[in-house]
Structure formats: C-alpha cells, structure tokens
Amino acid sequence: MGLVVVTGGSRGLGYETARALKKAGHKVLLVAKDPERLASSAKTLGCEYRAVDLADIDAARATFQEILASFGTPEILVLAHGVMSEKMSKTLRTTNEEWRRVMAINLDSVFTAINILGAPMAEARNGRIVIYSACLGRMSGPGNAGGLAPYRISKAGVNALVRNMAHETGHGSRGLLVDAICPNHTRTDMGGPDAPLSVEEGADTAIWLATRAFDPAADKTGFLWEERRIIEW
Numbered sequence: 001m002g003l004v005v006v007t008g009g010s011r012g013l014g015y016e017t018a019r020a021l022k023k024a025g026h027k028v029l030l031v032a033k034d035p036e037r038l039a040s041s042a043k044t045l046g047c048e049y050r051a052v053d054l055a056d057i058d059a060a061r062a063t064f065q066e067i068l069a070s071f072g073t074p075e076i077l078v079l080a081h082g083v084m085s086e087k088m089s090k091t092l093r094t095t096n097e098e099w100r101r102v103m104a105i106n107l108d109s110v111f112t113a114i115n116i117l118g119a120p121m122a123e124a125r126n127g128r129i130v131i132y133s134a135c136l137g138r139m140s141g142p143g144n145a146g147g148l149a150p151y152r153i154s155k156a157g158v159n160a161l162v163r164n165m166a167h168e169t170g171h172g173s174r175g176l177l178v179d180a181i182c183p184n185h186t187r188t189d190m191g192g193p194d195a196p197l198s199v200e201e202g203a204d205t206a207i208w209l210a211t212r213a214f215d216p217a218a219d220k221t222g223f224l225w226e227e228r229r230i231i232e233w
C-alpha cells in the first residue's frame with residue numbers, strides 16, 4: 001500500500017484518520033507544528049513525521065518538498081490541520097494579524113501542500129486528496145451566516161479550491177480524486193468536550209473518501225461531503 005501524508009496528524013481528527021489508514025496497512029507520515037506532541041503521536045502509531053509551522057509558507061513549501069524527495073509521491077494526502085479564529089472575529093472587528101494567521105494556516109498552506117504533493121500525484125494518475133473543510137464555510141445552509149469571519153471564509157476558500165481543482169483534473173477521470181469534507185461538530189481540542197460526535201464518527205467520511213472503491217463512470221469526486229453524502233457548497 002502507498003504512502004499517506006496526514007497534516008494535523010498529531011491530534012484530533014487528523015490523528016484518528018492517520019490511525020485508521022495506518023491500521024489499514026498504509027505507510028503514514030504525520031505533519032503538525034508542535035514537535036514534541038507530534039513525535040509522541042508518531043511513536044504511538046509507528047509513523048514517520050515532520051514538524052513545521054504551516055503558517056510559514058516558505059517553511060511549508062520546503063517541508064513538503066523534502067517529504068517528496070525523501071518518501072516519494074503519496075497515494076493519499078489528507079489535510080486535517082486547521083485553527084479556529086478568535087471568538088469575536090466579526091469582519092469589522094478582525095485585526096490584520098488574526099485574518100492573516102487564519103488564512104495562512106487554513107487556506108494558504110492547503111494550496112502549498114497540494115501545489116507540491118498534488119502535482120506528482122496527478123502525474124502518477126493515482127491519488128486521493130481529502131481536505132477537512134467545515135460546514136461553516138458553506139455558502140448555503142448553516143454556512144457563511146456571520147461571525148468567525150476568518151475561519152468561515154478560509155473554509156469557503158478551501159471549498160472553492162477543491163471545486164476549481166476538480167475541474168482542472170478531469171473530475172477523477174485522470175486518476176486524481178480531490179474532495180472536501182465537513183466532519184461536523186466533533187470532540188477534539190477545537191470542537192471542545194461537549195461536541196456531539198466522537199473522533200471516530202467525525203473522521204469516518206474522510207477515511208471512507210481516502211479508501212473507497214472509485215469508478216469514474218459512476219462515482220463522483222470534487223465535492224463537499226458530509227456523512228458520506230454530497231452536500232451543497
């Protein structure tokens with residue numbers, strides 16, 4: 001089985017996704033920021049790891065390039081890193097620093113990871129990219145309804161990136177699948193202890209997208225998924 005790279009793999013939904021893919025027999029490499037927590041999580045799972053602050057676009061680019069050079073082209077790329085914006089970050093109350101912090105981590109580094117690792121995956125005609133987005137980034141339903149502006153808008157950007165890239169790569173017809181998921185409110189450091197879903201429930205759709213059988217004539221890629229179903233952007 002091929003290489004899986006999981007960003008945000010040190011804890012929460014990324015860790016659970018990495019755990020399941022490792023259990024399924026993949027070689028897994030974790031990426032996160034805090035070197036000690038990451039080393040400990042990687043040791044528990046028996047994975048490789050690379051620590052980097054994904055807010056730093058140059059460091060992110062260099063790390064993904066080094067991963068490619070050292071480990072080769074991934075078969076599966078799961079982007080599960082992310083930060084919530086400050087509670088009071090309404091558009092008119094958000095500082096430049098807060099806007100840039102959230103955009104850099106939640107959106108810019110998603111582009112960087114895909115730009116570096118997705119290109120050889122597309123060339124290999126064998127790859128799956130799954131990105132943890134959020135229902136708060138939808139343009140419909142409970143989506144962009146005000147508040148948490150940097151977070152919501154960064155995830156709307158992720159959704160747009162997925163849709164745009166799916167068009168660029170032939171909607172799975174050329175062997176590269178790219179999808180966004182909304183895990184729903186899950187008990188992690190970000191979701192908090194009172195969230196209704198366990199990490200197993202929250203990570204289920206991402207794990208399924210990363211491993212499902214795919215027939216380009218019948219199945220769909222390039223969408224936003226929730227509970228294994230396509231939902232409105």
Ligand SMILES: NC(=O)c1ccc[n+]([C@@H]2O[C@H](COP(=O)([O-])OP(=O)(O)OC[C@H]3O[C@@H](n4cnc5c(N)ncnc54)[C@H](OP(=O)(O)O)[C@@H]3O)[C@@H](O)[C@H]2O)c1
Nearest residue numbers: 008012013032033034054081082132185186188189190191
């Ligand atoms: N939990 C929910 O209810 C929920 C709902 C909707 C969407 N989501 C999305 O699902 C994804 C995973 O969320 P989660 O709840 O598992 O979050 P979490 O428990 O807070 O974990 C966040 C992960 O992102 C990594 N990370 C954060 N900032 C980073 C940076 N600057 N550089 C590198 N890595 C960084 C963290 O690494 P360190 O350990 O090194 O800090 C950690 O591994 C996120 O994209 C989130 O927006 C979550």
